[in-house]
Amino acid sequence: MAKQRSIYVCQSCGATAPKWAGQCPECGEWNTLVESVSDTRRGGYAGSSPVPEVQTLESISAENAPRVSTGMPEVDRVLGGGIVPGAVCLIGGDPGIGKSTLLLQVLAAVQGRLPTLYVTGEESLSQVSLRARRLGLTRMDLPVLAETRVEAILQAMAVNAPGFVVIDSVQTLSSDSLDSAPGSVSQLRECSAQLVRFAKNQGCSIVLVGHVTKEGAIAGPRVLEHMVDTVLYFEHDPGSRFRIIRAVKNRFGAVNELGVFAMGDDGLKEVANPSALFLSRHEEAVPGSVIMVTRQGSRPLLVEVQSLVDTSHGSQPRRVALGLEGNRLNMLMAVMHRHGGISLADQDVFANVVGGMRIQETAADLPLLMAALSSLRGRPVPMDTVVFGEVGLAGEIRPVAAGEERLQEAVKHGFRRALVPAANQPRRSAKLDMEIVPLQRLSQAIDAF
Numbered sequence: 002m003a004k005q006r007s008i009y010v011c012q013s014c015g016a017t018a019p020k021w022a023g024q025c026p027e028c029g030e031w032n033t034l035v036e037s038v039s040d041t042r043r044g045g046y047a048g049s050s051p052v053p054e055v056q057t058l059e060s061i062s063a064e065n066a067p068r069v070s071t072g073m074p075e076v077d078r079v080l081g082g083g084i085v086p087g088a089v090c091l092i093g094g095d096p097g098i099g100k101s102t103l104l105l106q107v108l109a110a111v112q113g114r115l116p117t118l119y120v121t122g123e124e125s126l127s128q129v130s131l132r133a134r135r136l137g138l139t140r141m142d143l144p145v146l147a148e149t150r151v152e153a154i155l156q157a158m159a160v161n162a163p164g165f166v167v168i169d170s171v172q173t174l175s176s177d178s179l180d181s182a183p184g185s186v187s188q189l190r191e192c193s194a195q196l197v198r199f200a201k202n203q204g205c206s207i208v209l210v211g212h213v214t215k216e217g218a219i220a221g222p223r224v225l226e227h228m229v230d231t232v233l234y235f236e237h238d239p240g241s242r243f244r245i246i247r248a249v250k251n252r253f254g255a256v257n258e259l260g261v262f263a264m265g266d267d268g269l270k271e272v273a274n275p276s277a278l279f280l281s282r283h284e285e286a287v288p289g290s291v292i293m294v295t296r297q298g299s300r301p302l303l304v305e306v307q308s309l310v311d312t313s314h315g316s317q318p319r320r321v322a323l324g325l326e327g328n329r330l331n332m333l334m335a336v337m338h339r340h341g342g343i344s345l346a347d348q349d350v351f352a353n354v355v356g357g358m359r360i361q362e363t364a365a366d367l368p369l370l371m372a373a374l375s376s377l378r379g380r381p382v383p384m385d386t387v388v389f390g391e392v393g394l395a396g397e398i399r400p401v402a403a404g405e406e407r408l409q410e411a412v413k414h415g416f417r418r419a420l421v422p423a424a425n426q427p428r429r430s431a432k433l434d435m436e437i438v439p440l441q442r443l444s445q446a447i448d449a450f
Contacts, residue, residue, distance in 0.1 A: 081254015
């Protein structure tokens, strides 16, 4: 007989403790330990189970898994090329950002190629039907199920044999083997484990919708993100109708891939030219604005970096960066003073990336310095010029990844001049219809400006 005992599980990190305490001993969070029931079973002898067979890598076939297109190229890009049989995807985002809307549209597009199933634990079937009619879906013959017990869901999946399943959301599921409330760490871990096991055994692709905390991370233990194959995050700028899906983990494709959508009355629509979202429509060149080419996953994007430099009227000059790292802004201001001979110690410096884009790569260093210098001098950078490059503490201009692809993207949009690191200068075989200005030091960039 199995013997039951009580353990206490942290709802923040998933650590267990034999008795209750006010503070979790692992993560330090307060009042997060919740009582749970654990079964203890007597282990068998080491020789009671068959010995597993060990294989070599060369003896295992490594065929590429066939992919099924979702019918939406932006979604295919984020997933790494389409739906992979047996893959489990976790998608998270703020409430009302469009997770359920997008997945309904994907189900309608996939229905003709794969048998699908939509499992809702938060809404009634009538609410799902009303949303589908409001979106004007091309297919209304989508199988739907309103259920929160994971055992019942697995039975329905075993009978109907779907190839693509959406579960909205994983925090509403519960297992009969546990007494804790839905959404707890133990329930999330157990329900997700059963769904992942079913997906791998049956070759069924499953998408789990996850809630997020106020910090923007997916609620629950981080082990949930380790169990799945793909983790996607919905991002948006408050007040904007544009939505961005970012892949932060993908076992079948590149990470940091972006999919750009626009929210409308009839659902989410793909944006064919994302670079146009992040560029202002200036009739003429204005000071403090520089166009750079960033790289998100395998996609180069044109974004506009803006800077405003103004005389400080306080005791401490302000340094504000939106869409960029604030500490890096302070470092670049020191590099400009030390190696460029330009001091901004008595100036407020504000930096922003147009469109709500967040840039985490170092290629924004040189555009940010050029934008600040343009605002300080009141001299605009020509509208047909792009800039990218990393700036080191010694004042050197360091190369960035995929420089030639960035330049090709700029040429597509009509740019004719580029200030780039010397190491990113295109090879002779690459013929680009633009003027390339190679830079090795920050002083050369200031002279070229």
